[in-house]
Every structure is written in C-alpha cells, then in structure tokens.
Amino acid sequence: MKYLKPNTLMIFFYLLMQSALNAGSLDIDYFKHQNIYRFADNLYNEGDYLRAAGEFQRYLFAFNSSPPNTDSVFYKIGRCYRFSGHYDKAIEYFQKIVDNYEQSKLLYHSHYQIGLCYFLMNKFEESTIFLNSYVSAVDQNDIKLRLNQLKAINYIQQKEWDNAIHLLNANKNTDPFTIQLANLANEGQQLPRKNKVLAGLFSTVIPGTGKLYCNRPFDGFQSLFTTAVFGWQTYDGFHEDGMHSVKGWIFGVIGGIFYLGNIYGSVVAAEIYNVEKEEKHLGKIKVFINVNLD
Template sequence: MIRWLIISICIFFSFNGEAQNIYDLNHTKRYADYLYSSKEYKRAALEYERALFMGCKDSSVYMNFFKSLRISGSPDLGKSVLRDFMANNQVCQPGVSDEYIKLMLSRRSFVTADSLIKQWNPYSKDFLRASSFVLQRKYKDFDSLYSGNNMHDESLKGIKLKVEDITNVKLKSPLLAASMSIVIPGTGKMYYGDWKDGFVSLLIVAANAWQSYRGFSKKGSDSAYGWIFAGVSLGFYSGNIWGTWKGTKRRNKRLLEEKYYNAEEYIYNNF
C-alpha cells in the first residue's frame, strides 16, 4: 500500500514538473517554429520575442523573428527587442543582418537601412541597395548600381525590368493638353485619354455658346438671354481648361504610381 502511494506521488510530481516546463525556452522556440511554419506570423513573432527575452541567442530565432515581423506587417510589435538588438549588435552576422535590413525597408526606415547596408555588409548587399533605391524612387542611383555590376546579378534583373516600366511610361503634357482645350474645348481631355469627358465638355461649351449666339443675334447686346448663356459658356470653358490641366497631371501620377506599386510588390515578394 505504501509502495503504491509513493509511486502515485512520484507520477503526480512528474506530470506537474512537465506542466511547469511547457513555458521554458525550448518549448517556446518549438511552439514559435510551429506557428511560423503554419504562417501565423503575428503569433509567431510574439513567441520568438518571448524566447529572446529569455536570453536566446540563436541566429535562426532572430531571423524568423524579423521575418515574422515583416510578413505580419505589425509595426507595433517587437520594438523593445529591435532597440536592444541595435544597441548590442554593432557587427551583425550575414543572414541575420539581411533579414533585419529587409524589415527596416518594409517599414520604410530608409536612413537606418542604408546605414546598416554599409555597416554590416550583408549577403545580398547589392539586392538590398537596389531595393532601397527603387523604394525611395531613386532610379538614377539604381541605374548606376546596375551598370556598375559587371556580373549583372540575377536578383537585380527583375528589379531592372520594373524600373524600366516606370521610366518608360509615356506621360502626357499638361501644357499641351490645356492648350488644346483652349483652342477646342474638350480636346485636351481626349488627348490624355478621357474621351467621354472630353466629348461631354465640348458639347456643353458648344451648346451654351450657341444659345448665347442666338440671343445676341435676336436682340443684340441688350439680350439678357445671350449674356446668361455667355456667362455659363465662359464658366464651363474656363473650368474645362483647368480641369484638363489637373486631369493630365492626375493621369500621369496614376500611371507612375501603378508602375511603382508593381515594382514595390516585386521587391517585397523577393525578400
């Protein structure tokens, strides 16, 4: 009887000891890795952060932590760990440094990223420099980097194609568009691609101008009818010129932004 009592007590404390250890460093790392492999990046980042607070120095934990922060897109996570990491890692091993710089680029901390690329010399240095240039819209700097890369690194070729898409966009001249609308209302909008709005503008200005002409033809300069429609026509005419100028600039900006976002998406997908 006493023997069975002792065995039961030992089993109880054995299970209790196991229960108390599920939050130790080893279990935390394993659980974080499980969440990471399951693509639950925000929860994985929290578990990796817990492991780092426990004193973990494993480079793979740092790398997965930085990746999880970047992919989850949670800017408020990991601030204290990132601050401590920067304070204690003036020299950072390649691999870990690459992931940290990618995180900084994804958070658009370009000054920090550019400084660390020079300081840490990461594995994918040229790719990270190229990514930083493009994300900051420094296309001339990217071209200089690409032309100076004699091997034409494969990682840069995809970015090069995206930059060419941006720089080869055919922009319309706001001045030319406005000038066309001065001569013939609506044609400036047709020039930059808004045929429907341009045709409507032409009809409205022409219709009001015609009504004004009819009024003046019947009663001369004393025609209130003529002056009313003349004022309306002048208002639409002036507004059409201004709208053409603004519309051309909006069209150019929209096209450039579309190409930029394509390049940005390509870069982030290749991080």
C-alpha cells in the same frame, strides 16, 4: 464462468495503451528551455507567428540572464511580428540587435529588416534615410546588394525612376532580381505621359481637344458640344438685342465658366492619365517585389 464481451475488451486495451502513453509523456519537461524553444520554432515554421513570438519571449524569460542566442531569438521575434503585420513591434526587436549586439552575425540583416518594415508601412523616405545611414558600413557584398535593392525599391515607389535606375545599374552584375528590377525601373521611366500644358493649350484653342489628347473622347466631345451650345446662344442673344441682351449675358457667363472648366479639366485629365499609367506599372512592380522580398 463469465467472459468479457468484445467491446469491453477493446475499451480495456484502449485505456491500457493510453495509460502507457501518458506514463511516457510524464518524462517530458515542457518548461525546459530547449522544449519551449522547440515549441516556438514549430509554431514559427507552421506560420502561427503571433503565438510563436509569445513562446520565443517565454523562452527568454525562462532564463535568469540573457542566453547566448538572444540576438537570434530577437531576430525571430522581429520576423514573427513582421510576417503578422505588426511592423512597429518588429522594428522594436530588430533595433535591439542593432543597439546591443554590434558583433552579431545578424546585425546587417537587422538593418535590412528595419528598412523593409518601414517600406511595408509605406514610409519610403524614412526607409531610404535609415538604409543610407548603414549601407556604407557594410562589407558583405550580399548584404550590401540587398540593402541597395531595397533602396532602389523605395525610389521606385516614390517614382524617382532616375535614382532607382542609377543605383540598380551600379549593382546589377548578374543578379537576376536586380536585373529584372532595373528593367522595370526603365519601363517606369519611359511610360507614355501626357503634357499638362499641352492639354490645356489644345482645349484653349478648340474646347475638348485637350481631353481627346488624354484619351478621353467622350469627355472631349461633351466639352466641345457644351461650349459650342453656350457660345451659339450667347452669340444669338447679343446679335438680336445687342449688349443689353439678358440672354446673351446669362449664356455668356455660364459658357465662359464651362470654357474655363474645359481647360482646367484637360490639365487634370493629363495628370490623371499619368498617375493611372504609373500606378498600374507600380502595381505590376509590387507583385514582383512581394514574391521576391524576404
């Protein structure tokens, strides 16, 4: 009598187990509404947002009419698009809740999400206008606080420090995020800044000193040296040949251009100094915001 080899037995038992598992899986109807939703939700939780959005949409299409949880599905689709950077599509779905589900528990959350999408698109003014049109109607303190926080963040991004501070101080109470945001806004308001007029005046009196005032010593000494050299050559030319000196006129005109450029450059240096300080501080705020915004 011939016996089956061990390898043949192992293959036989493996195929038997696979058949049993497949037979059990035949009982699952993957096209049922609840199974489509579970699959979409699983993709959402795993961070596969675009596929999740497609499955949530397939879930809605599986019904002949809108299911009772349509607003929450729209909300999840909107968040999927927001997390994947498709902000216009996200706004489209959040807006459906705003327009068609006025009694939804997600109504004011959708307002917040739309304002947040505009913010993430760097449309800070548009975000503020949108939030202003709804915040007064909100009667839930936690939602109103989030809307006002987002308004304040928009003000901060537009460097409207006074507006941000006023709004945050009126809402901070004991909320840690609002308190920290208010502190960052105060720091932004008190950043060291250089006066453009003063920088220009300094370089008018002594070339290059406006740039020294703006913490640009190399540029300042370069302007001083260049203007001094052209000034000396101009003086030397006119001193030797009088007003008919070609050398005097050439160096005088070029030197005058450098002198005016030194004044203008000092004004620009003050602007650059202020912008760099503000952008560095805004970068710090952006990191803090990205960690805390939902």
